[in-house]
Amino acid sequence: MTQYIDVDVRPILRAGGEPFSVIMSALENLAPGQGLRLYATFRPIPLFAVMQKKGFAHTEQSLEGGEWEVLFTPAETQSEEHAVAASSFDNWPDPAVTLDNRDLDPPEPMVRILAEADKLGPGETLSALLRREPVFLFPQLEKRGFRWLGGFTSDGTAYELTVRAPS
Numbered sequence: 001m002t003q004y005i006d007v008d009v010r011p012i013l014r015a016g017g018e019p020f021s022v023i024m025s026a027l028e029n030l031a032p033g034q035g036l037r038l039y040a041t042f043r044p045i046p047l048f049a050v051m052q053k054k055g056f057a058h059t060e061q062s063l064e065g066g067e068w069e070v071l072f073t074p075a076e077t078q079s080e081e082h083a084v085a086a087s088s089f090d091n092w093p094d095p096a097v098t099l100d101n102r103d104l105d106p107p108e109p110m111v112r113i114l115a116e117a118d119k120l121g122p123g124e125t126l127s128a129l130l131r132r133e134p135v136f137l138f139p140q141l142e143k144r145g146f147r148w149l150g151g152f153t154s155d156g157t158a159y160e161l162t163v164r165a166p167s
Helices: 010-014 020-028 045-053 075-087 108-117 137-143
Strands: 004-008 035-040 056-062 068-074 097-100 125-130 147-152 159-164
Touching: 004 020, 010 035, 020 035, 020 045, 045 056, 097 108, 108 125, 108 137, 108 159, 137 147
Parallel strands: 004 035, 097 125
Antiparallel strands: 035 068, 056 068, 056 147, 125 159, 147 159
16 A cells, blocks of 8 residues: 655745745655655646656545645556545545546536536535546536545546535
């Protein structure tokens, strides 16, 4: 099981600083098989591609106040541990609804996910597979009070999203 080193760059960001060098320094100090748990004041989308090139997959979770927790896992262990990493976010229940939206064109995946999410009971989850990261969906989920976590599958062919209804 991957051990994660915590890197909280929120104070740097709040002070107007640039945390990239801190993140890269932490990355260089990881032991083989270790991962990085990053806390940020925003969803660090540009960092995802950098970390992927360095051999790390990611899963992410929005936190209260628009902040984010992102787990960067060495790609060779990510597929084995995806379920473990996902379940570590509050031990979310198995999905009540499973959607495969890979064959749909935008905006249908977003429309379908929002419609099904609105039907969830308190604390229930839904799981969806998509062709791409649903960046326009995230603000809509946030407005409705939903939490989510997601990331690309280890083979990079789909984005796997889990959405949790407010409790």
